[in-house]
Structures are given as structure tokens and as C-alpha cells.
Amino acid sequence: MTLKREESIGFFDSGVGGLSVLKKTLELLPNENFIYFGDSKNAPYGTKTYDEIKELTFDAVKFLLSKNVKAIVIACNTATSVAIEDLRNTYKDIPIIGIEPALKPAVELKKQGEIVIMATPVTLAEKKFAELQNKYSKIAKIRPMPCGGLAELIETGDIDGLAIHNYLEEKINILKEKEVGSIVLGCTHYPFIKEKILDFLNKDIEIIDGSLGTARQVERLLIENNIKNDSNKTGKIEIFNSSEDEKMIELSYDLLNR
Numbered sequence: 001m002t003l004k005r006e007e008s009i010g011f012f013d014s015g016v017g018g019l020s021v022l023k024k025t026l027e028l029l030p031n032e033n034f035i036y037f038g039d040s041k042n043a044p045y046g047t048k049t050y051d052e053i054k055e056l057t058f059d060a061v062k063f064l065l066s067k068n069v070k071a072i073v074i075a076c077n078t079a080t081s082v083a084i085e086d087l088r089n090t091y092k093d094i095p096i097i098g099i100e101p102a103l104k105p106a107v108e109l110k111k112q113g114e115i116v117i118m119a120t121p122v123t124l125a126e127k128k129f130a131e132l133q134n135k136y137s138k139i140a141k142i143r144p145m146p147c148g149g150l151a152e153l154i155e156t157g158d159i160d161g162l163a164i165h166n167y168l169e170e171k172i173n174i175l176k177e178k179e180v181g182s183i184v185l186g187c188t189h190y191p192f193i194k195e196k197i198l199d200f201l202n203k204d205i206e207i208i209d210g211s212l213g214t215a216r217q218v219e220r221l222l223i224e225n226n227i228k229n230d231s232n233k234t235g236k237i238e239i240f241n242s243s244e245d246e247k248m249i250e251l252s253y254d255l256l257n258r
Contacts, residue, residue: 001093003070003227008033008238009218010064010072012057014045015155016248017189018075019255021099024211025073025218026237026256032228033235035067038252041242044152045078046120053122057083061091063240070227071095073218075188077119077210081126095221101186102210103132107140109206111181114143118171118197119186121146129186143178147171151189157251159192168193172200185209192255 009029011022015038022036037060039045045053057079064072071094074080074087080098087096101123106115123129124144133142150171153164183205185191191209198207222228229235237256241248 003094003225005070005227005229006033006231007068007070007227008035009222010034010067010069011036011075012060012064012072012079013038013076013188014056014079015040015043015151015189016157016252016255017151017154017187017192018073019252020188020191020209021073021075021211021214022237023256025215028215028219029222029229029235031231031233031235032222034237035064035069036237036239036252037063038239038241038243038248040155040248041244043155044120044149045076046122046148046151048122050082053079053082054086057087058090061087061096065091065094069094071097071218071221071225073097073099073214075099075214077101077123077187081123081128084128095225097214097217097221099188099210099214100128100132101184102208102213103136103142103184105213106182106184106206106208107136109182109208111206113179113181114141116143116145116175116180116183117186118145118147118150118183118190120151121148123186145171145174147187147190151187154189154192157247157254159196164193164196168196168200172197175201180205182206182208192258
């Protein structure tokens with residue numbers, strides 16, 4: 001496989017969440033072209049089996065490869081947890097970048113209190129997260145917080161709605177009696193409601209997500225493989241979605257431009 005500098009970088013998520021990672025990558029790499037594929041038809045992934053998630057992720061990667069992308073970002077924590085190793089073993093000729101909860105930067109902040117990891121139940125149950133947690137458990141107190149159903153609420157696009165407000169109020173109330181130093185957003189959907197989460201918290205609590213770290217890794221691998229676009233023009237963005245509802249494409253561009 002010959003990778004060309006002018007070809008697009010492919011992004012994949014189970015829905016619209018990965019747009020938060022794409023948004024950060026656009027800031028870092030404005031001259032690159034991007035193709036985004038959201039699998040909203042099959043969302044949520046967090047309630048599916050390991051094998052179902054892996055199959056759907058491989059199908060999405062095949063779709064992006066059919067568009068002749070030069071690199072692929074699995075901008076979904078759940079899909080990364082389940083499938084990233086097998087993807088890299090299968091497609092060795094193209095850089096494949098995953099995402100994981102940004103536990104390292106949270107630990108490096110050295111803030112007093114617990115580090116709370118908000119993520120889907122699947123992400124928190126997978127071996128990849130267990131390894132990450134074990135790595136830092138001796139130097140930080142880590143509190144996993146499964147947020148089943150939250151990504152689906154964000155997927156509706158009603159970010160300012162009562163359903164998300166009530167969901168967060170119930171979840172964050174659990175933390176009111178705890179000493180919390182930071183919250184890690186371990187699902188790419190969650191950055192879209194970062195301000196909503198802050199509304200329920202002490203303002204001194206830091207909220208961290210993995211978007212910037214992923215964007216920097218994309219840039220590193222483009223340079224390493226000599227495929228960084230050297231054009232001076234702003235790149236183009238194409239968005240695809242498996243859902244037959246055209247509103248998903250409208251919602252995607254809306255979230256990207258917020």
C-alpha cells in the first residue's frame with residue numbers, strides 16, 4: 001500500500017462522539033483532509049458484545065480504506081479497547097491510532113483528591129483499561145464511573161435538554177461527598193457536555209479528555225511515515241454516517257462547528 005500526502009485521514013466513531021477528537025486534530029493539522037465515519041445506525045456500542053464491537057469496527061475501517069485514507073483514527077474508546085490490537089495486526093501498512101482515557105495527564109497534574117474516570121461500562125471493563133489503571137494505582141486514587149446511556153443521550157443532539165441535565169445531576173451528586181481532584185472524560189462523546197459537567201462541580205476540579213494527545217500522536221505518525229500534507233491550503237472534511245437519518249449529518253457538522 002502506497003500512502004500519499006494529499007490523501008485524507010480517516011476518523012471512525014460509533015456515532016458523533018469522535019467529532020470532538022476530529023475538532024482538536026483540525027486545530028493542530030488544518031491543512032490535512034479528513035473523512036469521518038459515524039456508525040450511528042449501530043450505536044450504542046457500549047451495550048454490544050465484544051465480538052459485535054470488533055466486527056463493526058473492522059467494517060468501519062474497511063469503509064475508510066475504500067476511500068483511500070492514509071491513516072485511521074479509532075476515535076472511540078470502546079472500539080479502541082476491543083479492537084485496536086487486532087486492527088494493527090491486520091493492517092500493518094497504515095498508521096492506526098486509538099484513544100484511551102487520559103489518565104496519565106490527570107496523574108501528572110498532581111492534584112489533591114481522586115481521579116474520576118467517566119466512561120462507558122465496556123471501556124472500564126476491558127483489559128486495556130485495567131492495565132492503565134494498574135499502571136497508576138500506586139500513585140493516584142482512581143475512581144471508575146460507568147456512565148451507561150450517556151453517550152446515547154448526547155447522540156440525540158439535545159445537549160441542552162433536561163434528560164442530560166438530570167442524568168449528570170444524579171451522577172455528579174455521588175461525587176459531592178468525595179474529594180475529587182480531576183475528572184477524565186473516557187468517552188469521546190463527553191467533551192460536548194464538558195460545560196454541563198462543570199455546572200455541577202467545584203470549579204477547581206480539572207476536566208481532561210484525550211483529544212489533544214490523540215491529535216499529537218496523529219501528527220507524530222504522519223511525520224514518521226513522511227505523509228504529512230505539505231499543502232498551504234485548508235483541508236476539506238467529508239462526513240459519512242451509517243444512519244439513514246439525514247439529520248445525523250447535519251448534527252455532525254453542527255457539533256464540529258460549535
